[in-house]
Amino acid sequence: MPAVIPKSIHALERAFFARPARTVARELLGKVLVRGGGTSRLAARIVETEAYLGENDPAAHAAAGNTARTSVLFGPAGFAYVYFIYGNHYCLNVSCEREGKAGSVLFRALEPLEGMEEMARARGTEIHGAKDLPKLTSGPGRLAQAFGITRARDNGCDLTFSNSGLWIGEDGFRGGKIAVSPRIGILKAADERLRFFLAGNAFVSGRKTPAGH
DNA sequence: ATATCGATTATCT
């Protein structure tokens, strides 16, 4: 089934993010990440997230304390934390909780709604069919590249302000069942079930379960 | 189909 273009969409307020990361991660599913607000807008629905709980979560970057790299995590909720990993990829988080408390949510996968062609260009790939769409935004590194997210450009950006280059909106979409699993790609606290995704959604990252045949 | 590995750099020990 084709993705539905969001009609009336408004930015989530700061209070939405000023809660425990676990709660925000779950409730962000079905919301929309938007790049720009003008004519060539990029928009994609959030279908997979992970919660990082702050200084006491050994898997969180905040466990290293408030440094030049992680300072956004220790600021107020609703701001973009962008980091560079493996010498190749940027990843996008949103800060949660409140000033001094460093919870965050990592965006792991999106379902493209608007601007697929521009996303493909940013990814250096081409779309030949619906089968190619997940390659645009399925995985934290991929979605960041599709949206042109870099640390220099987006770290510290206010995601609750629809006039900023990058923001998070609500369009009335109500998702289906939410599934929970351990977080991906980490070694510490690897048994904590802090990954959330829309069950059965084709854009969730990782191995696909072959649908029969 | 799954498994392994190289890329490439900011950050921390």
Added chain:
DNA sequence: GATAATCGATATG
């Protein structure tokens, strides 16, 4: 100096 919240290419069953 080692590691990392990843990806894509290549090798192998």
